[in-house]
Amino acid sequence: MFGYANPKRYQQLSRIILALALVFAVIFLGEGLYLALIASPPDYQQSETVRIMYIHVPAAWLSMFIYASMAVAALTLIIWKHTLAGFYIRAAAPIGAAFTAICLITGSLWGQPTWGTWWVWDARLTSVLILFFLYLGVMALGNAYDNPDKSQQASAWLVLIGSINLPIIKFSVEWWNTLHQPASLTSLSRMANPGIHPDMLVPLLVMAGGFLCLFVVLAILRLNNEILSRKIHVMRLRTIHG
Amino acid sequence: MAEFLNMNGYGFYIWSAYGAALTIFIALALATLYKSFRLKREQRLLGKD
Numbered sequence: 001m002f003g004y005a006n007p008k009r010y011q012q013l014s015r016i017i018l019a020l021a022l023v024f025a026v027i028f029l030g031e032g033l034y035l036a037l038i039a040s041p042p043d044y045q046q047s048e049t050v051r052i053m054y055i056h057v058p059a060a061w062l063s064m065f066i067y068a069s070m071a072v073a074a075l076t077l078i079i080w081k082h083t084l085a086g087f088y089i090r091a092a093a094p095i096g097a098a099f100t101a102i103c104l105i106t107g108s109l110w111g112q113p114t115w116g117t118w119w120v121w122d123a124r125l126t127s128v129l130i131l132f133f134l135y136l137g138v139m140a141l142g143n144a145y146d147n148p149d150k151s152q153q154a155s156a157w158l159v160l161i162g163s164i165n166l167p168i169i170k171f172s173v174e175w176w177n178t179l180h181q182p183a184s185l186t187s188l189s190r191m192a193n194p195g196i197h198p199d200m201l202v203p204l205l206v207m208a209g210g211f212l213c214l215f216v217v218l219a220i221l222r223l224n225n226e227i228l229s230r231k232i233h234v235m236r237l238r239t240i241h242g
Numbered sequence: 243m244a245e246f247l248n249m250n251g252y253g254f255y256i257w258s259a260y261g262a263a264l265t266i267f268i269a270l271a272l273a274t275l276y277k278s279f280r281l282k283r284e285q286r287l288l289g290k291d
Contacts, residue, residue, distance in 0.1 A: 109259040
C-alpha cells in the first residue's frame, strides 16, 4: 500500500482516479439535483423544505468522513513520518471546512422554517461548529511555521486531538436532549429499516455519491498542488544555497 | 416555473441553501485551480534560472 504513497506512483494513479471521479461527480450531481429538486415528493410535515436535506445531510456526512480520513493520515504521519500523509492533511482541510460550512449554513436555513430559529446551542449544532473551528485551526497551523515539516507535525497533532469530537458529533443526539433529530440512516439499528421513504432515500444517496466524487476531485487537485509546492520549496532552497 | 421557484412559499430557504453550497464549491474549485496555475508558472520560472 505504501508503494502508492510514493509521490511519483501516486501522480500516475491519481490521473486515472481524477478523470473517473470527475465523470461520476457530473453524473451523480446532475441526477441528484434532478431527483432532489424535481422528482422527489415534498414531506407531509416539512413540505418543500425537506429538499434542503439533500445537500445538508451529505455535507454533514462528508465533513465527518473527511476529518476521519485526516485523522488516519495524521496517525500515518506521526508514526511512519510519511510526507504524503502530511500533504493530504493540508489538501483536505479546506475541503472539509467547506463541507462543514455548507452543513452549518444549510442547517440554519432548514432550521428557521422547521424549528422557528436559525440557531440553537444544542449539542449537535455546537459540536459541528467546533468541527468547523478545528478545520480552520488545522489550516492555520499548516502555515504557522517556516519549516513545512514542523507545520505538518503540528497540524497532525491537532487533527488527532480534535478527532475526539467525531464520536461527540455522532452520538450527541443520543447522549443529550437536542432539538436536532436523531439519525435516520447512519445508526446500526436504522440501517436495515431506515426511517426514510425510498423516494427520498435514493436522491439523498445519489447526492452523497456526487459529493464524495466532488471531494475526490478537489482532494486530488489540491494534493497535486501540495506536491508541486514542496518541489518549488526545494528548488528555491537549491537556488539560495547554490 | 414561478410555482417551482416559489417552492410552496419556502423558495427563499431552499434556493439560498443550494446557492450557498454552489457558491462555496465554485470558490473552492477556482481557488484550487488558480493555485495550480500559479505554482506551475513559478516552477517554470525557477526552472529557467
